[in-house]
Amino acid sequence: MQAYNELYLALCGQLLRFSAAIVSSFHLAEEVISDVFITVWQKRHQLKHVENPVVYLYVTAKNLSLNYLQQSRRHLHESLELLDTSAFQIAPDAEAGMISAEVSQKIESAIRNLPPRCQLIFRLIKHDRLSYREVADLLDISTKTVDAQLSVAIKKITAAVRLDLSGELVASYLHLDS
Incomplete structure (x- = not known):
């Protein structure tokens, strides 16, 4: 129990x-x-x-x-193509507390602008911390597709917020080191 x-x-x-x-x-x-x-x-x-x-x-x-x-x-x-992606809003955690609310909102906005499937894969891996294999099994896709979608997501998010943020801060928030 x-x-x-x-x-x-x-x-x-x-x-x-x-x-x-x-x-x-x-x-x-x-x-x-x-x-x-x-x-x-x-x-x-x-x-x-x-x-x-x-x-x-x-x-x-x-x-x-x-x-x-x-x-x-x-x-x-x-x-799965018509996901209500607002349900995946990133909840603040200890790391997010180190980033200003404005920066966090810009990053979240960039994430929300991703295509639904790409956003789902990004959030399952980066927020829910599932492995590529777990996401592939869950969505009945290949790990290469997961990798490709995650790469697209990171590139789009980075490009969307690059104008306002340093690359190091973006990388830290997106957990690119993990």
Whole structure:
């Protein structure tokens, strides 16, 4: 029970933002993520073979979110292309506290201007700290596609904020050293 609670506390917020981007509603995403954790609890004895629990939870959240969309008679093929990217706003953390609010807003604006899929990949890797392989598995794409999309995102973000910021500050904020 303690491990389940720790898992919930560690990933609930990330999964909620991810699901909200798919279903376009935080209220509905709360229901989806609640179902995700109920499913995990009910299947906890069957999940011992799961190699990467984080990816398993993201895939479960994606599938349940897409199931909701299907039940709502929305088109599945459009769901990941029509993400509500405002759900992925970067929450301030210790590093972000070192950057002025104005700089942070400029960077966030550049991120929001990325194409939806590119933005999703960027946020899953840089904000949620998933690996390239985990993102590729989650979105059913190759790791080369993930790498290409992340490169595009970083180039566009850097170009968008380069006029106002030093490259070192941008690199620090985007965690380019990781």
